Amino acid sequence: MRALLALTSLLAALVLAGCTEDARDALRPSRTGCYFTTGIGETHLSSEQASNAATIAAVGLRDGMDERAVAVAITTAFQESGLENVDYGHDDSLGLFQQRPSMGWGSEAELMDPVYASFKFYEKLRRTDGWEDMTLAQAAQAVQVSAYPELYEQWEERATVIAAVFAGGNGSGIGCVKGNAPEVAADPAVLAEAFAYHWGAEVSEVDETTVVIDPDDAAEGWNRAAWAVARSYDFSIASVAYGGMVWAAGEDGWVEPDAEDHGEAAVAIANDSHAAVIITFAAA
Incomplete structure (x- = not known):
């Protein structure tokens, strides 16, 4: 009990003294779920x-x-x-x-x-x-x-x-922090089956690490991209790319990738995603 009181007093002192931004970040609750x-x-x-x-x-x-x-x-x-x-x-x-x-x-x-x-x-x-x-x-x-x-x-x-x-095809309006369902189906083929069941359409390509969806227009592309980001909970999806933007599980949301921070491959995928929604899974 004394240890708990001492820790509480220390935290309060840090707040009152104007703790550093790093300290504030350490005390701030972790973000979870999805933000619209x-x-x-x-x-x-x-x-x-x-x-x-x-x-x-x-x-x-x-x-x-x-x-x-x-x-x-x-x-x-x-x-x-x-x-x-x-x-x-x-x-x-x-x-x-x-x-x-x-x-x-x-x-x-x-x-x-x-x-x-x-x-x-x-x-x-x-x-x-x-x-x-x-x-x-x-x-x-x-x-x-x-x-x-x-x-x-x-x-x-x-x-x-x-x-x-x-x-509504509302651009990159959703971002989700990484988190897995109790039972995760981390399998691109299973995601492709779910897409067909939900949307009544087939994906254009699926392999061991990637699912590609070809939309008819930009609104449809963002609708499918938003669906995929929300599915990251069920399927442990690593990233979704569309419209020159890339989403990866975490707090950064959708970003324009650059070669220095994300690698040339990520930039190429994002640029190609003007025509397709590209969903990638983490390597096993």
Whole structure:
């Protein structure tokens, strides 16, 4: 106890005395998860939440839904599950959207699949007359029919930022600090399969260390790049390159690589990424 008190007193003294920037950095909590930044605001998600939000966005875009629909879906998942794929809930509710097998949404196994659960959410949203003219919370309520409709409102602003990054082709708007899921599938072939399942399209190239995705335009390229960065949690991805920029797991976010700091190979990859999203995995 005395040792703890002494350490506490020392830390307090350093703060009061005006400690150096290095000391402040040592005392500052480590950054975790993923950070979203757009012209309309910024927000933070855990790595797991970001991975689920990326799936929700990909399924919506795959099925012809727009950025606003993605924002409605993310608003809903925030309130229903905290953007976590939980296997419990009120009565028989479960999954990202707390959908109920007994109400015809699907089987338990299907609803625990974020891709299927997202598909079912958008399916009902699409059938909701006038949802485009509703607020995000109103549209969420129209799908979910919750006993507490007002609770969706608190997530609208954050969901709008996240949807702008994942669905709006919003440049390098996401950066994630390195972190692994409990079970990591560090295999480019498995990531390629996930891409096909989420987006309904094939990658253009996959080998032992790299996945290459060819987008139709810049907006699509940044959407796929954002999806890949969010997948770094699941797949232990080392870097993603697109549009002359490179993201690597850590606190630096997206940067323009230079030969001195990143090597000539990284510069070549970034320059080539104007035409393709290039995802690299750490060597085993």
